[in-house]
Amino acid sequence: MAATLGRDQYVYMAKLAEQAERYEEMVQFMEQLATVEDRVVDRAEGRTRSTRRGALLGLLGDPQAHR
Numbered sequence: 457m458a459a460t461l462g463r464d465q466y467v468y469m470a471k472l473a474e475q476a477e478r479y480e481e482m483v484q485f486m487e488q489l490a491t492v493e494d495r496v497v498d499r500a501e502g503r504t505r506s507t508r509r510g511a512l513l514g515l516l517g518d519p520q521a522h523r
Contacts, residue, residue: 463489470507479514486511 461469466489473482486508 474510479511482511
């Protein structure tokens, strides 16, 4: 994946990965987003935090737990 994606593209790709239940890839997209924005994802707007939370919950436990 190119490092030149924009913020919205990373969020979109993370959401697609979530729908496909590919939580490891979802986490990777959110980590790339944090790197591109040069800030911690926890400081990002609520939508981004929620997306990252869903990725981590899906990776760590029951995929239904984050819905």
